[in-house]
Amino acid sequence: MAHVKDFKQLEYLSGFGNEFKSEDPRCPNALPVGQNSPQKCPYGLYAEQLSGSAFTVPRKDNKRSWLYRIRPSVQHKPFEPLQIPKFTNRFSDFAPNPNQLRWNPFPLPDDSTLVDFVEGLHTVCGGGDIVARNGIAIHNYSCNVSMHDRCLYNADGDFLIVPQQGALKITTEFGRILVEPQEIVVIPQGIRFSVAVDGPSRGYILEVYGVHFQLPDLGPIGANGLANPRDFLTPVAWFEDRDGVTFRVVSKYQGAFFEAIQDHSPFDVVAWHGNYTPFKYDLRRFMVINTVSFDHCDPSIFTVLTAPSTRPGVAIADFVIFPPRWGVAENTFRPPYYHRNCMSEYMGLIVGTYEAKEGGFRPGGASLHSMMTPHGPDAACFEKASNDELRPQRVADGTMSFMFESSLSMVVTDWANRENVDFNYFKDWMPLKKHFRNTP
Incomplete structure (x- = not known):
C-alpha cells in the first residue's frame, strides 16, 4: 500500500475493552458532542454504527462503535463470488483423523508468484457450524505482496492473527496498526482491513464465530497477572479521502468469499468512539x-x-x-x-x-x-x-x-x-x- 508511508510513526490508545474516542487531527472537533447521530454531522460526515453484539445484551457485554466517515459503507456495487481455493469454514465434507499431526513450516510463495493476504489464506482445521454461529477455524496465511486497493471484512467472526515471519502493516477503518512477530492483532467481526507487507510473510489465524475474544477471569490469582488490560493497544483515527479508484471490498460470509467494487477508499473514517475496535498485544508483556x-x-x-x-x-x-x-x-x-x-x-x-x-x-x-x-x-x-x-x-x-x-x-x-x-x-x-x- 504505497499511500502508507511510515507505520513506525503510530499512536495507540491503551486498555482492553475501554470506551475510546478518537479523531484525526486534520479535522478537529469531528466528533459530535452530546449525541451520536445529529441531523448534520461536523464536516459533512455520515454517522454509522458498527455493532458487535445484540442491542439488548447487558450493558457490560454491549460492543459497538460509532464511525464518522466521508461516505457510508453501504455505497458499493453488488457482491460477486470470489474463489479462495484452500479456505473453508465448512468441515462436514472432510473425514475424521484422530492421529497426532505435525506440519513442516508453511511454505512461502514462490518469487515468481504474487500472493496477497487474501489469496494466501489456507485452512488447516476447524469445528462447529458457521451458519449456526458456533465454532472456530484455524488458518495459515502466506503472502509476498500488499493488498493494493483491496480490503477484507469477516462477516462471520473475529480473526486473531499471529505473525511468524514478516511484519504486517494493517490499515483498518479505525486507523493503522503495525504488527510484528511476537505480537498479535485481533480484527473483530465486520471491521474492514487491508494488509501490507514488505516481503515474504506468513503466520497463523484463529477464527471464532458467535463470540468475541476477551480476557480470562483471574480468580484466586487476584487483580494482576497474565495479560494486563493496559497493554492492549487500539489505533487512533486516521483517514484517507481517495476518489476515482477501483477499490475491491472482499466479504467473507458464511464461509464463502465475495467481492464488490466501489470508487473510493473505505478507510475514510475521520473520527470514531466506542468499545468495538481492532487491537494488538505484545506477547512479551x-x-x-x-x-x-x-x-x-x-x-x-x-x-x-x-x-x-x-x-x-x-x-x-x-x-x-x-x-x-x-x-x-x-x-x-x-x-x-x-x-x-x-x-x-x-x-x-x-x-x-x-x-x-x-x-x-x-x-x-x-x-x-x-x-x-x-x-x-x-x-x-x-x-x-x-x-x-x-x-x-x-x-x-x-x-x-x-x-x-x-x-x-x-x-x-x-x-x-x-x-x-x-x-x-x-x-x-x-x-x-x-x-x-x-x-x-
Whole structure:
C-alpha cells in the first residue's frame, strides 16, 4: 500500500475493552458532542454504527462503535463470488483423523508468484457450524505482496492473527496498526482491513464465530497477572479521502468469499468512539504465573485471550502462549506430562524451539493433538528431564510458542492431511523405553 508511508510513526490508545474516542487531527472537533447521530454531522460526515453484539445484551457485554466517515459503507456495487481455493469454514465434507499431526513450516510463495493476504489464506482445521454461529477455524496465511486497493471484512467472526515471519502493516477503518512477530492483532467481526507487507510473510489465524475474544477471569490469582488490560493497544483515527479508484471490498460470509467494487477508499473514517475496535498485544508483556513448589501446572495459566462458550468455564477457543520463564518445581518432571484431553490442541511456533520437542517442531510449523488423542514430550525430552539436576533454570529463552485450544472436535481439511505433513511425527515417541521394575 504505497499511500502508507511510515507505520513506525503510530499512536495507540491503551486498555482492553475501554470506551475510546478518537479523531484525526486534520479535522478537529469531528466528533459530535452530546449525541451520536445529529441531523448534520461536523464536516459533512455520515454517522454509522458498527455493532458487535445484540442491542439488548447487558450493558457490560454491549460492543459497538460509532464511525464518522466521508461516505457510508453501504455505497458499493453488488457482491460477486470470489474463489479462495484452500479456505473453508465448512468441515462436514472432510473425514475424521484422530492421529497426532505435525506440519513442516508453511511454505512461502514462490518469487515468481504474487500472493496477497487474501489469496494466501489456507485452512488447516476447524469445528462447529458457521451458519449456526458456533465454532472456530484455524488458518495459515502466506503472502509476498500488499493488498493494493483491496480490503477484507469477516462477516462471520473475529480473526486473531499471529505473525511468524514478516511484519504486517494493517490499515483498518479505525486507523493503522503495525504488527510484528511476537505480537498479535485481533480484527473483530465486520471491521474492514487491508494488509501490507514488505516481503515474504506468513503466520497463523484463529477464527471464532458467535463470540468475541476477551480476557480470562483471574480468580484466586487476584487483580494482576497474565495479560494486563493496559497493554492492549487500539489505533487512533486516521483517514484517507481517495476518489476515482477501483477499490475491491472482499466479504467473507458464511464461509464463502465475495467481492464488490466501489470508487473510493473505505478507510475514510475521520473520527470514531466506542468499545468495538481492532487491537494488538505484545506477547512479551505477558506476566507468567507458575509453580514455586511442585508439579507442572495446567496450560490454562498461560491464557492470553479466551472466547467463552455458553457453558461456564468451557471455551470455544483459548489463545495460550509459552513464553520465557523460570522453572523451579521440586521433585517434578518439569516438561508437560503425557496426557489425553477433552480439548483439541493446535500448537504453533513463532521463534526458537519448543522445550518438549526440540527436533521436528520448527518456526512456521504446527501440530494438532485432537480430542483424547494422547501426546506429550518426545523420547529425548523425557529421558533428559527425568535425569536433570533440579535446580532453578530458565525455560524457553529466545522462544515463543503458542496454542489454540478448543472444546470443539477439530476436523482437518483434505489438503492439510496431505500437504506439508511430517508423516514421521509418530516416531518421536517410538524410542520410549520400558522402565518398569517389579520392585519398589
